[in-house]
Amino acid sequence: MTDKTNDLDAILQQVQSKQLSINDAKSQLKQFDDLGFAKIDLHRSQRQGFPEIIYGDGKSAEQIDDIIHSLKSNDQTILATRVSESKAQYVLARHPELSYHAQANIICTPIETITPSTHYAAIICAGTSDLPVAEEAALTAEVMGIAVKRFYDVGVSGIHRLFESIEDIRNSSVSVVVAGMEGALSSVVSGLVDHPVYAIPTSVGYGANLSGVTTLLAMLNGCAPGTSVLNIDNGFGGGYNAAQLIKMLEKD
Template sequence: MTEKHDPIESLLKAVKHNTLSIDEAKQQLSHYDELGFAKIDLHRKKRQGFPEVIFGEGKTKAQLIKIIESLLKHNEIILITRIDKSKANAIIAHYPQLEYHTIANIVCTPIDSIEKTEHYASIICAGTSDLPIAEEAAITTEVMGVSVQRFYDVGVSGIHRLFAHIEAIRKGKVSIVIAGMEGALSSVVSGLVDHPLYSVPTSIGYGANLEGVTTLLAMINSCAPGTSVLNIDNGFGGGYNAAMIVKMIESH
């Protein structure tokens, strides 16, 4: 068995051998970066395997730029969710090394620069109206270093479209199903695969959909086992959880 790398021990050895100054070591050991309006969690990657993710909604352009500066200073991967076009353009102008995904409303480290897993997650989207949430899930998964296969517009109103891709979906190690309306796609897929499935209800639907509450309740009440349900429109959560599953599989 491969011996686990101890970052603290490596840090102490670097100080001992004068390849790292005491001030540099103190900075690396710091638990967070104090920005006044935010405390950037610098140990998130050590605790959870992935750096702190920035929720873009509600933050100013200036705040976002300062937070990114802190993360880049510590060589962290950047993932900003729920970012509108105006803020995204300001960030890209300041940090042209990042990229903006318009459908997902995400700014991140370039996807192609991140090494991906051999196994993949299946991202399954019911309809075109659900694409922003599906892409939020897909991009999150990819930024976390996990390969994805996208299967879009395969909702139950034309279920033959799903069956045309079912073998490829089954080859994934985890599925994320994104659907609005009555959310039936989640139960259908869960009954056809032998791996974990994360359901993401969207707020897409007519009046009695209640902005996704009906979909959420339908998915929670699914009779198909092996399903975990995320919050309404939480594509990020679905992608994050799916990435953890695949990375855990490949680490063993």
């Protein structure tokens, strides 16, 4: 993370040496961009290590477009979650250099342009129906500069599928486990690895699943230690937490 005091000193020195105009310095020191309907936090990367992320659900395509324009104007990495395909088409027509991942409903800076970390996160998904949440987690981590290995459709009803990849999972620095139904996969993984596990319950399941509430409660009551539970369908949160942990490991 950039030290704000050092940033300020550098900007003032550039102004003093006439390498930077006063107007450019004021632009760099501006903490947010007021768009009327939103105030875009331009210093979040200095405080938290990553720029403001756009939550697309409930925003119009035009609003998402304006926010992306603001972030791009300030050289920020773009990550917009929960963006429908129709909104994405509007946005990409105006920002064709960005990528849209339909399964995860994410618009972002192209993954291939981002240098990945040395440590990697394991994104583990119980079933195909959980893939949208798993991909939201995986892409969030990748946009934040984290190397990811995906282990999909390895739920407990066919536990041998998980064991085939268990050494690669053990060699990761953090696991994100995405599961619906009874959510048992997170306890199984936690009992097999020596690193933190982030469990994400999904709203996938029949009747008494209660849109993910039973999965959430099952994960919260899991017997294996080392598990932290995210909110229902919160792939973004799991990916973000995994990225923060790995960034801490890779600090100089």
